[in-house]
Amino acid sequence: xxxxxxxxxxxxxxxxxxxxxxxxxxxxxxxxxxxxxxxxxxxxxxxxxxxxxxxxxxxxxxxxxxxxxxxxxxxxxxxxxxxxxxxxxxxxxxxxxxxxxxxxxxxxxxxxxxxxxxxxxxxxxxxxxxxxxxxxxxxxxxxxxxxxxxxxxxxxxxxxxxxxxxxxxxxxxxxxxxxxxxxxxxxxxxxxxxxxx
Amino acid sequence: xxxxxxxxxxxxxxxxxxxxxxxxxxxxxxxxxxxxxxxxxxxxxxxxxxxxxxxxxxxxxxxxxxxxxxxxxxxxxxxxxxxxxxxxxxxxxxxxxxxxxxxxxxxxxxxxxxxxxxxxxxxxxxxxxxxxxxxxxxxxxxxxxxxxxxxxxxxxxxxxxxxxxxxxxxxxxxxxxxxxxxxxxxxxxxxxxxxxxxxxxxxxxxxxxxxxxxxxxxxxxxxxxxxxxxxxxxxxxxxxxxxxxxxxxxxxxxxxxxxxxxxxxxxxxxxxxxxxxxxxx
Numbered sequence: 001x002x003x004x005x006x007x008x009x010x011x012x013x014x015x016x017x018x019x020x021x022x023x024x025x026x027x028x029x030x031x032x033x034x035x036x037x038x039x040x041x042x043x044x045x046x047x048x049x050x051x052x053x054x055x056x057x058x059x060x061x062x063x064x065x066x067x068x069x070x071x072x073x074x075x076x077x078x079x080x081x082x083x084x085x086x087x088x089x090x091x092x093x094x095x096x097x098x099x100x101x102x103x104x105x106x107x108x109x110x111x112x113x114x115x116x117x118x119x120x121x122x123x124x125x126x127x128x129x130x131x132x133x134x135x136x137x138x139x140x141x142x143x144x145x146x147x148x149x150x151x152x153x154x155x156x157x158x159x160x161x162x163x164x165x166x167x168x169x170x171x172x173x174x175x176x177x178x179x180x181x182x183x184x185x186x187x188x189x190x191x192x193x194x195x196x197x
Numbered sequence: 198x199x200x201x202x203x204x205x206x207x208x209x210x211x212x213x214x215x216x217x218x219x220x221x222x223x224x225x226x227x228x229x230x231x232x233x234x235x236x237x238x239x240x241x242x243x244x245x246x247x248x249x250x251x252x253x254x255x256x257x258x259x260x261x262x263x264x265x266x267x268x269x270x271x272x273x274x275x276x277x278x279x280x281x282x283x284x285x286x287x288x289x290x291x292x293x294x295x296x297x298x299x300x301x302x303x304x305x306x307x308x309x310x311x312x313x314x315x316x317x318x319x320x321x322x323x324x325x326x327x328x329x330x331x332x333x334x335x336x337x338x339x340x341x342x343x344x345x346x347x348x349x350x351x352x353x354x355x356x357x358x359x360x361x362x363x364x365x366x367x368x369x370x371x372x373x374x375x376x377x378x379x380x381x382x383x384x385x386x387x388x389x390x391x392x393x394x395x396x397x398x399x400x401x402x403x404x405x406x407x408x409x410x411x412x413x414x415x416x417x418x419x420x421x422x423x424x425x426x427x428x429x430x431x432x433x434x435x436x437x438x439x440x441x442x443x444x445x446x447x448x449x450x451x452x453x454x455x456x457x458x459x460x461x462x463x464x465x466x467x468x469x470x471x472x473x474x475x476x477x478x
Contacts, residue, residue, distance in 0.1 A: 113231055120238040135228055146220050150213055163210065167217070 010059040011129055011186045014179060017052045021176065024048070039092065043085035046097040050077055050104070053137065057108040060130060062115060073104065095148065105141040109134045129186025136178030143171050258435050266329055266373070273327035276320050284320070288313045322347045326380070329373055337372040338364050338399060341379060345397065353387055355394050362401030367460065371440045375408055375458065378433050378444070382410045382456055385429060390414025390454060410456040416448040433458075
């Protein structure tokens, strides 16, 4: 919590997001155990994910048109997610919302990589929290397409593949690990800048 | 039926492993490519920044030199047009008064007149060494000769000057800068080195001009060049760069100091700008 104050706004949001993920997992397990169906929690999670990461990218990206687009997209996408949760996939896994999430996150991460290339900092890239955060998002978003594709394929072929569950967990753990590295490296960069001052 | 299902599962696993492997290889490759690209950009930016800083330093030095030359010119004119004129008038007046005095007093007045005459000569020499116009009209070699004579006359340092090759003009600005470097080196030797001898060598080659300055003073540690107190020496290097030359400074404690300035004279002849006396641009 002491380090939290030293973090920049996007990474403060990311720290809050990681705390939220922990709570979400607890709630998810509880709801699943009690009601045997956690679909509505997943719908809420998808909306929360989009809002969190959109605001993080809003703070990281510099182009004012992209920033405006992100703000508009938060409103539009949230409305769509609510419609999806209420009418299109009310009792199903929110694949529509998740696909939109992953497509937009992939675009945001590519835009941020482009921005990083245009305005490089004189700091080792592996010590930049932004790099690790963006890599985490790109990794998670793109891997999700593969994951969905594999699930669909095996579902259509009526093949039960328990390994896909492990694959899902692997993606999730790697993603959270990369986000953790992002926060730690960001803290170190800030400390270095403080020391130089 | 069971065997078919197992075979399908095995095929499925193989496909999944292949796809996943290919996907992760592509993703990892993309991230590594980005890191390499980013590193290249960082290096390029750093280089550009260094070039900008170097250009800024050069501009700053040019401005400093222009201001310095203008100040020198002003002081030179003041000495020549004002102080020496006043002293000449005093000398004349003393001569007039001396004619009306008794012989012993007249001798003292004459002594004073001689001292004033000497001061006038010294001031004229000083005025000449400060004046760009004088240096430009005399040329580098002759200006150095005048400077050497002045120092030798003072008895503070024994200066020798040697020229090699057929002299040719290298441009007024270049000659002025080289002369100012020489003055700075002489000044350093007089003030800090406790040197007894100072050698100046000017070598005119076909496409190269070398100016070597060497003293037999106490010398200094090479690290001094990078320290704050070595700013005068760094200034020499920067001045040399400003005219497209290169200065190398060698010294060690107890072994004096050797400064060598090399200038591509053909290049300088081609790039020599306008005749404005106080412009380095």
